[in-house]
Amino acid sequence: MLEHAAVSPWPLSGQPLHQRDAAPWRRIPAWADLDEATFRDAGWQLRSSVRSLDGLAALVGALAPDGFLEDVRAGLAAAPMAMRITPHLLASVVWSNPWRDPIRRQFIPVGSELEADHPMGSLDSLEEERDAVLPGLVHRYPDKVLYLTLDVCPVYCRFCTRSYAVGADTQEVEKASLAGGRGRLDQVLAYLRAHPQVVDVVVSGGDTSMLPASGIREIGEALVRLPQIRRVRFASKLMSVLPQKVLSDQAWLDALTEVTRLGRERGCEVALHTHINHPAEITVHTLEAAKVLWQRGITVRNQSVLQRGVNDTPEVMSHLLRELASLHLRPYYVYTHDVVAGVEVLRTSLRTALEVEKAVRGSIAGFDMPVFVCDVVGGGGKRDAHSFEHYDERMGVAVFRSPVVDPERPFFYFDPLSSLSPEARSIWSDPERRGAMLQRILERAGMGVRQ
Ligand code: SF4
Incomplete structure (x- = not known):
């Protein structure tokens, strides 16, 4: 019989990242009396998933700090993804400080975290629709x-x-x-x-x-x-x-x-x-x-x-x-x-x-x-x-080749603008200087003229 009791909840540093709770749902006031059979039912999880600000407020409004729900409202207004989160995840968020929580950060947008999109970003950056x-x-x-x-x-x-x-x-x-x-x-x-x-x-x-x-x-x-x-x-x-x-x-x-x-x-x-x-x-x-x-x-x-x-x-x-x-x-x-x-x-x-x-x-x-x-x-x-063929860290541009997909075409990864210097960000904000900069980087990568 495989035993998982030995799985350590402790990181290498010795500081607890996460304490595993046998009944995490009890942290949510509305589920304080819920039995385990209900929480472990996938149908209940899906039916009870939170899809709206009102739904979130009803469950965690009393736990979250002042201003958090308003912040979520602003985040949802600008988000490309609708919100949906299962009770399973919701019960694992540390609601006393949701801004820092790694689960909240992945599933619930907040307006205070908004950062302007990278100019080379898109909804389908991998171009799946093209292929x-x-x-x-x-x-x-x-x-x-x-x-x-x-x-x-x-x-x-x-x-x-x-x-x-x-x-x-x-x-x-x-x-x-x-x-x-x-x-x-x-x-x-x-x-x-x-x-x-x-x-x-x-x-x-x-x-x-x-x-x-x-x-x-x-x-x-x-x-x-x-x-x-x-x-x-x-x-x-x-x-x-x-x-x-x-x-x-x-x-x-x-x-x-x-x-x-x-x-x-x-x-x-x-x-x-x-x-x-x-x-x-x-x-x-x-x-x-x-x-x-x-x-x-x-x-x-x-x-x-x-x-x-x-x-x-x-x-x-x-x-x-x-x-x-x-x-x-x-x-x-x-x-x-x-x-x-x-x-x-x-x-x-x-x-x-x-x-x-x-x-x-x-x-x-x-x-x-x-x-x-x-x-x-x-x-x-x-x-x-x-x-990568070339990585210009000052401008946050990495150039890759993908010979099986297209041996001639350059492919890119772009660092977030927030990781760059003010000078580099100003080049990115100017379409003419941006084009010349990308051209120079491609030449350094040995990729010639960019189509
Ligand atoms: S990452 Fe996967 S689970 Fe999450 S929204 Fe996209 S397709 Fe769905």
Whole structure:
């Protein structure tokens, strides 16, 4: 029997980052008398998720400091993502100081944190819509496709790279639609049959925890039965935001388990790719869900997004990686935050990513050490953060090549303007000087004339 009691809640520095509470929901006055069976029910979690300022005020208004809710009102008015947060996460926020809390920072925008967008930012900085061969099917790498099955999630993350499509429309953004159902699956299967070089399918969204059990089974079985397919990954943030799905939705868990077993019989690896960014997201229910998945033989990998004020220090990242590894949620990637609109305050410089990576490498077994990557602007895909052709730290511009995607085209990562000097910011604010500056940087990178 696997025991998780030994998982340490303590970081290397010896200071507690997060005390794991057996009944965190009791911190919320309205849930003080709630029984555990209700809180661990995924249906209740979804029905009770908070989607409005009024809903938030009703639950935490008495706990949050003066001025916080007004700050949220201002944040929501400018946000590209609608707000949705599960009780599971809401109960883990330290409401006495929500401004500093790493969970609040990722899911609830506040006006006092607004930072002007980078001039090179956009809603779809990875240009997924450009590489879509069908609605919701992105084919960028030769052997892999990304199948976006739906556009809803149990929560809406401020840093979402798909804020162009995921979630409800906001005051700022009208979303692209990913609706479809069985007809779209048939189109995807026909595309895959016509492209036998594709052996790897990422089934994403939105979040695949929102697919019914029948959807997991139908999509999973159809994919693993295609003789060419060797890897299928279901992407879901459930281990952070809704681990109750694993604990209470037996039909969904059984569907994932059976697709995994069928895949193993047919030589196709099926895995769950999840997304935890901070140790405070790992609750007692996350521990329990990790144990269930491990015992069912389901491979789980974790992808994190490096975010300013959330996990951009060696101490927090090291603590996170050790906890993930202990739970067999294998650390896979740490992404620099995409240059998406509306969340500049969460982005770090590339330098920060390089320094955090350097500090934590060696603190954990190599196979549990994630690769730090930039999903580069313009759709070049994920590039090792160290693999830039040239990095001009004064102007905050890194130039990458992505030979498999396009050997001639430069791809970029841009540091947040707030990390630059006033002089560098003034160059960025002037379109003419900006163009000349980018041209010079491209020449230094050996990339010639920029189209
Ligand atoms: S769960 Fe994933 S797809 Fe949904 S909002 Fe968060 S990052 Fe985006």
